[in-house]
Amino acid sequence: MNSGARLVAGIDSSTQSCKVVVRDAATGALVRQGRASHPEGTEVHPDHWWTALNQAVEAAGGLDDVAAVSIGGQQHGMVCLDESGSVVRPALLWNDTRSAPAARDLVDELGGPDAGGRAWAEAVGVVPVASFTVTKLRWLAEHEPEHARRTAAVCLPHDWLTWRLSGSTDLADLTTDRSDASGTGYWSAATGDYRTDLLQRAFGSVPHLPRVVAPGAVAGTTRDGTVLGAGAGDNAAAALGLGAGEGDVVVSIGTSGVVTAVTSTPTVDPSGAVAGFADATGLFLPLVATLNAARVLDAAARLLDVDHAALSALAMAAPSGAGGLVLVPYLEGERTPNLPDATGSLHGLTLATATRPMLARAAVEGLFCGLADGLDAVVAAGVDPSRVLLVGGAAASDAVRTVAAEVLGVPVDVPPPGEYVADGAARQAAWAESGADAPPVWEREGTRRYEAEPVPHVRARYAAARDKHLERPV
Ligand SMILES: Nc1ncnc2c1ncn2[C@@H]1O[C@H](COP(=O)(O)OP(=O)(O)O)[C@@H](O)[C@H]1O
Numbered sequence: 001m002n003s004g005a006r007l008v009a010g011i012d013s014s015t016q017s018c019k020v021v022v023r024d025a026a027t028g029a030l031v032r033q034g035r036a037s038h039p040e041g042t043e044v045h046p047d048h049w050w051t052a053l054n055q056a057v058e059a060a061g062g063l064d065d066v067a068a069v070s071i072g073g074q075q076h077g078m079v080c081l082d083e084s085g086s087v088v089r090p091a092l093l094w095n096d097t098r099s100a101p102a103a104r105d106l107v108d109e110l111g112g113p114d115a116g117g118r119a120w121a122e123a124v125g126v127v128p129v130a131s132f133t134v135t136k137l138r139w140l141a142e143h144e145p146e147h148a149r150r151t152a153a154v155c156l157p158h159d160w161l162t163w164r165l166s167g168s169t170d171l172a173d174l175t176t177d178r179s180d181a182s183g184t185g186y187w188s189a190a191t192g193d194y195r196t197d198l199l200q201r202a203f204g205s206v207p208h209l210p211r212v213v214a215p216g217a218v219a220g221t222t223r224d225g226t227v228l229g230a231g232a233g234d235n236a237a238a239a240l241g242l243g244a245g246e247g248d249v250v251v252s253i254g255t256s257g258v259v260t261a262v263t264s265t266p267t268v269d270p271s272g273a274v275a276g277f278a279d280a281t282g283l284f285l286p287l288v289a290t291l292n293a294a295r296v297l298d299a300a301a302r303l304l305d306v307d308h309a310a311l312s313a314l315a316m317a318a319p320s321g322a323g324g325l326v327l328v329p330y331l332e333g334e335r336t337p338n339l340p341d342a343t344g345s346l347h348g349l350t351l352a353t354a355t356r357p358m359l360a361r362a363a364v365e366g367l368f369c370g371l372a373d374g375l376d377a378v379v380a381a382g383v384d385p386s387r388v389l390l391v392g393g394a395a396a397s398d399a400v401r402t403v404a405a406e407v408l409g410v411p412v413d414v415p416p417p418g419e420y421v422a423d424g425a426a427r428q429a430a431w432a433e434s435g436a437d438a439p440p441v442w443e444r445e446g447t448r449r450y451e452a453e454p455v456p457h458v459r460a461r462y463a464a465a466r467d468k469h470l471e472r473p474v
């Protein structure tokens with residue numbers, strides 16, 4: 001297939017799967033792609049990611065003719081390695097909530113919800129919640145001291161996979177990048193430094209940490225000499241893949257629901273709603289993430305015994321507001337707002353709303369009302385959105401696109417279906433391989449705009465319902 005063009009590859013090692021794209025480095029044209037599934041669960045041995053990566057690479061026709069590769073990965077997952085480079089225990093993922101008490105303790109130790117929240121946000125841009133690596137390390141130190149004692153290095157999913165691609169087993173060769181480092185809770189996007197004092201506080205010692213590679217720099221090479229880019233957290237990679245600039249807000253509906261924006265200054269939000277992450281170009285990436293997004297629709301489709309296309313058709317057959325039926329979608333607990341033990345709930349059931357279309361509509365609206373709260377928080381942090389770019393697996397749904405425009409209250413641009421995290425990683429790989437000051441410009445056509453009258457009544461009804469939920473049974 002290669003007609004002499006220089007090729008680069010981008011990999012998205014996300015929560016549910018691994019996707020690989022091979023693109024022309026100069027034009028960005030898609031040459032080939034592949035995919036493989038990850039196992040279910042919030043605790044996953046990294047070997048499964050490596051197996052899926054190799055399957056996805058094989059499905060994409062291999063990397064033999066590729067000049068450079070980068071990896072975008074699910075953020076925050078705790079990968080612990082011993083002195084010999086072996087994995088100490090399965091990784092705890094971003095959506096594993098067992099470290100919620102550890103998160104509360106870490107905030108309390110710096111002064112409680114107000115003073116402690118401010119102290120953490122000023123130090124590292126985030127206020128600990130169960131998703132962040134620093135809280136998982138505290139959990140490990142408290143609950144599995146033998147594993148903590150054996151931990152000689154800590155890294156993130158994309159760091160570990162990049163290291164595996166390099167073929168090294170030397171902990172000194174571990175690398176990360178600004179965007180993923182900023183999701184650990186012990187690296188500051190504002191200063192560009194590790195806060196080993198906070199890591200020491202959380203874990204009781206300071207294991208070896210990956211070197212932070214600058215955007216566009218070379219992290220190393222594979223054994224065959226293929227250039228390895230720095231990689232990125234998946235949300236930063238998606239922003240790079242979309243070419244998002246200031247004023248663009250990216251909303252991703254994957255396993256997580258995410259609202260992000262690229263900004264030129266770091267964000268400090270002592271409430272913790274907006275995480276002050278770094279992006280993949282040297283700028284910043286304020287981000288709100290929810291634990292409940294595409295899987296809310298998976299669950300609704302399961303309940304109604306339909307596929308996603310039929311779920312979308314059902315939702316489109318119901319009116320805005322689903323006649324007053326509200327689904328609060330805390331099916332996996334929640335991260336924003338910080339309610340790790342919450343469960344989902346259905347409000348406003350009447351004989352008229354107890355129908356399949358109303359339930360389908362309420363599911364889509366519920367997940368977007370949570371994200372609209374997130375968009376409000378990003379705006380309060382100083383972002384002035386001119387449009388929303390909608391991506392992630394569930395962006396394929398017509399109902400999702402329509403409800404997004406209604407509930408978010410801004411024009412929603414849906415780029416053509418694609419793997420924007422993997423594309424961002426590929427663009428970064430091309431940047432690293434070129435040695436240029438900036439990533440290559442890749443044109444993209446086919447973006448479709450969705451506009452709708454805002455629906456304040458839908459958000460008002462959700463706001464009345466969202467605090468009424470049961471905790472998970474013990
Ligand atoms: N047409 C669709 N409508 C709604 N959800 C969809 C559709 N197609 C895929 N999904 C859902 O999107 C999710 C996968 O999206 P993706 O962004 O790849 O997730 P992740 O990055 O978290 O692994 C799955 O939960 C899948 O069921």
Ligand SMILES: O=C(CO)[C@@H](O)[C@H](O)COP(=O)(O)O
Pocket residue numbers: 014015016073074075076094131183233234235254255256257258287289
């Ligand atoms: O925790 C976050 C961001 O802070 C998540 O966005 C993860 O990065 C997982 O992303 P997906 O696999 O759902 O795309």
